[in-house]
Amino acid sequence: xxxxxxxxxxxxxxxxxxxxxxxxxxxxxxxxxxxxxxxxxxxxxxxxxxxxxxxxxxxxxxxxxxxxxxxxxxxxxxxxxxxxxxxxxxxxxxxxxxxxxxxxxxxxxxxxxxxxxxxxxxxxxxxxxxxxxxxxxxxxxxxxxxxxxxxxxxxxxxxxxxxxxxxxxxxxxxxxxxxxxxxxxxxxxxxxxxxxxxxxxxxxxxxxxxxxxxxxxxxxxxxxxxxxxxxxxxxxxxxxxxxxxxxxxxxxxxxxxxxxxxxxxxxxxxxxxxxxxxxxxxxxxxxxxxxxxxxxxxxxxxxxxxxxxxxxxxxxxxxxxxxxxxxxxxxxxxxxxxxxxxxxxxxxxxxxxxxxxxxxxxxxxxxxxxxxxxxxxxxxxxxxxxxxxxxxxxxxxxxxxxxxxxxxxxxxxxxxxxxxxxxxxxxxxxxxxxxxxxxxxxxxxxxxxxxxxxxxxxxxxxxxxxxxxxxxxxxxxxxxxxxxxxxxxxxxxxxxx
Numbered sequence: 400x401x402x403x404x405x406x407x408x409x410x411x412x413x414x415x416x417x418x419x420x421x422x423x424x425x426x427x428x429x430x431x432x433x434x435x436x437x438x439x440x441x442x443x444x445x446x447x448x449x450x451x452x453x454x455x456x457x458x459x460x461x462x463x464x465x466x467x468x469x470x471x472x473x474x475x476x477x478x479x480x481x482x483x484x485x486x487x488x489x490x491x492x493x494x495x496x497x498x499x500x501x502x503x504x505x506x507x508x509x510x511x512x513x514x515x516x517x518x519x520x521x522x523x524x525x526x527x528x529x530x531x532x533x534x535x536x537x538x539x540x541x542x543x544x545x546x547x548x549x550x551x552x553x554x555x556x557x558x559x560x561x562x563x564x565x566x567x568x569x570x571x572x573x574x575x576x577x578x579x580x581x582x583x584x585x586x587x588x589x590x591x592x593x594x595x596x597x598x599x600x601x602x603x604x605x606x607x608x609x610x611x612x613x614x615x616x617x618x619x620x621x622x623x624x625x626x627x628x629x630x631x632x633x634x635x636x637x638x639x640x641x642x643x644x645x646x647x648x649x650x651x652x653x654x655x656x657x658x659x660x661x662x663x664x665x666x667x668x669x670x671x672x673x674x675x676x677x678x679x680x681x682x683x684x685x686x687x688x689x690x691x692x693x694x695x696x697x698x699x700x701x702x703x704x705x706x707x708x709x710x711x712x713x714x715x716x717x718x719x720x721x722x723x724x725x726x727x728x729x730x731x732x733x734x735x736x737x738x739x740x741x742x743x744x745x746x747x748x749x750x751x752x753x754x755x756x757x758x759x760x761x762x763x764x765x766x767x768x769x770x771x772x773x774x775x776x777x778x779x780x781x782x783x784x785x786x787x788x789x790x791x792x793x794x795x796x797x798x799x800x801x802x803x804x805x806x807x808x809x810x811x812x813x814x815x816x817x818x819x820x821x822x823x824x825x826x827x828x829x830x831x832x833x834x835x836x837x838x839x840x841x842x843x844x845x846x847x848x849x850x851x852x853x854x855x856x857x858x859x860x861x862x863x864x865x866x867x868x869x870x871x872x873x874x875x876x877x878x879x880x881x882x883x884x885x886x887x888x889x890x891x892x893x894x895x896x
Contacts, residue, residue: 415457416444419840424448424849426527426544428478429859433848435826441838447829448824448852450859460810461560464799465491466585472797472812473579476858478522480579481515481570482790482815486797491585493673494801496778501599503772504587509652510763511573511582512788515649517611517756518751520708523856524561524614531850532621536845555617558610562753565600565607569760572596587775597764603709604761604893608722611754615726618747619719622733631833633742633826633851636661637703638694639710640818642672642789647716649727649755651789657714658704659693663738666696672787679813689820689859692813703821706793707855708748713738720762723755723802742826745854783809790815792856816857826851 415438422432429450436445456475460468469487475494485508491501500508530543533552541547549556567577572592574580582588622629638661643656656670656678670678682689682699693702704710718724730747731741763769783800787880793815800809816823830851835844 400664413786414444414580415439416432418687420430421845421848424852424859426530426849426853427857427859428476429749429857431852431857431859433852435831435835435848441826441830441836441840443663443828443836444849445659446824446828446848447686448827449687457810457812460799460807463807464805464892465799465807466468467804468799468810469583469585470581475814476733479515479790479858481511481574482788482795483783483797484574484580484583485512486786486788486790487799488583488585489653489788490784490797490799491786491801492776493784493786494781494799495586497586499774500587501773501776503591503768504774504776506766506768507573507588507590507592507774508583510592510760510769511570511580512652513756513759513763514566514569514573515755516789516791517688518563518570520753520756520856521559521562521566521614523791523853524618524746524749524753525556525563527856528850528853529555529559531846532746536847536850537841540842540846543846554664558613562607562610562614563624566756568596569600572600576831584775586777587773589774591771591774592769593865594770597770600760604757604764608754608757608761611750611757614723615747615754618750619729622744622747629743630741632847633854634740634831635742635822635825635829636740637705637825638666638697639714639738640694640704640706641711641794642712642787643668643715644719645669647710647720649715649717650719651711653788656787656794659714659738661738661740663713666694672796674783675719675785675787675798675813679796681813681817687820689815690813691820692818693821702802705822706815706818707745707791708752709739709745710793711789712748712751718751718755720755720758723751723867726751726754742854745856749856755838792816792858793818814858816855816859819855819857823852823855823857826854 416436419435419437420432424431424433431448431450434447434449435443438444452873455472456472460471469484472487473484475483510855526545529548533548534542571577571805574582582590638658640658642650643657644650644654656672657668658666675697678695679692680695681692693699712727718727730751786797788795795815795825796813798811802808827848830847834847
């Protein structure tokens with residue numbers, strides 16, 4: 400973590416405020432920073448999570464042949480490339496008129512995806528978040544990393560490393576490579592799983608299942624050791640959104656869109672992924688490159704929501720695998736009849752999903768359809784298509800339009816971390832007001848802010864594809880720290896202030 404005192408805006412300076420920046424936020428994927436405005440008594444006046452990198456995938460996809468896109472868009476990320484690979488493939492299935500992939504293609508894609516969710520969730524919990532959870536949020540900074548975990552808890556570190564390795568091998572067996580593979584194509588997949596890869600994965604599957612159960616126990620025990628902290632830290636009420644299967648079951652690959660309010664009441668259910676634009680709108684704010692989605696039916700102020708493991712486990716009616724369903728029920732019981740809104744509960748929910756993924760992977764490895772059968776489906780060509788999938792971090796939407804010349808004319812991406820943007824900002828505000836307000840700031844206290852962000856497992860590079868007006872705020876500062884000039888882009892015009 401790097402922290403610094405930055406020059407506040409002229410408006411903030413006039414109010415006697417100073418700005419502290421956490422830049423960059425560490426142990427997350429991508430680049431972001433947090434700014435905190437404090438008054439003379441160190442009272443928190445404003446906290447914001449800024450996404451400071453811009454990558455224009457939505458624009459440079461335009462003009463490319465549609466069959467290139469599933470391979471191109473996964474370059475958004477090296478941690479969750481499979482999610483983009485499959486969401487794009489599902490969208491272009493629709494362009495090709497394919498509503499349902501063949502049984503072999505569907506199961507191979509699911510195997511690929513559940514391997515991706517397992518390895519990514521495992522990576523986040525064991526490598527990125529466990530140092531905070533095991534050692535304490537304000538423990539020695541040089542200890543809060545995976546090396547420190549390996550030294551103090553070698554058994555936990557080993558399980559995390561090997562679970563992720565197994566997930567990566569599942570991806571290699573289905574996509575051709577562990578990172579940025581080519582296995583999924585519009586209309587289906589391009590290869591079966593080989594007998595050798597299937598045998599290799601089955602040899603380790605029982606051990607991975609046992610370690611996945613251990614991972615749930617670790618997360619559960621952390622909650623049990625300090626329930627007051629885990630219930631209150633960064634806790635706030637919010638709506639929740641995810642895919643569910645038609646019968647209400649958890650489904651990470653396909654389904655209909657369901658949303659609940661903060662009391663757990665269903666806002667809408669059974670919504671087609673092809674009609675997501677009727678449900679969700681996005682807002683652009685001038686101080687970040689990441690957009691703010693909200694439910695149209697509730698409006699900007701009330702319609703923001705959370706996605707990801709915490710939302711998925713409470714939005715579904717059940718998990719369709721026995722071991723994970725037992726754990727889900729215990730998790731839900733923790734809320735004592737009320738929805739769980741605790742930010743740190745993401746970790747527990749995430750490990751239950753790892754267990755579910757292992758159960759699904761084991762079942763799919765025993766399915767003969769992954770070894771043989773038709774790989775491609777066909778249909779009547781369409782001009783547009785939407786692909787929605789539950790990525791490790793939450794609901795991921797890919798939307799494309801394609802011309803008669805097979806070139807992409809429009810691309811819109813709403814990435815999991817984007818859905819959680821308002822929630823992450825709410826989390827850092829909540830933590831700042833509880834732990835920082837009126838206190839002398841220390842590295843350990845500031846790490847509390849980062850802990851809240853990490854709980855969402857944000858992929859900041861994935862989420863920075865804003866369409867519309869690019870925010871711009873440039874301040875020219877003299878050698879003595881005085882503000883010489885400031886330029887702000889407002890409503891498309893440059894304003895000097």
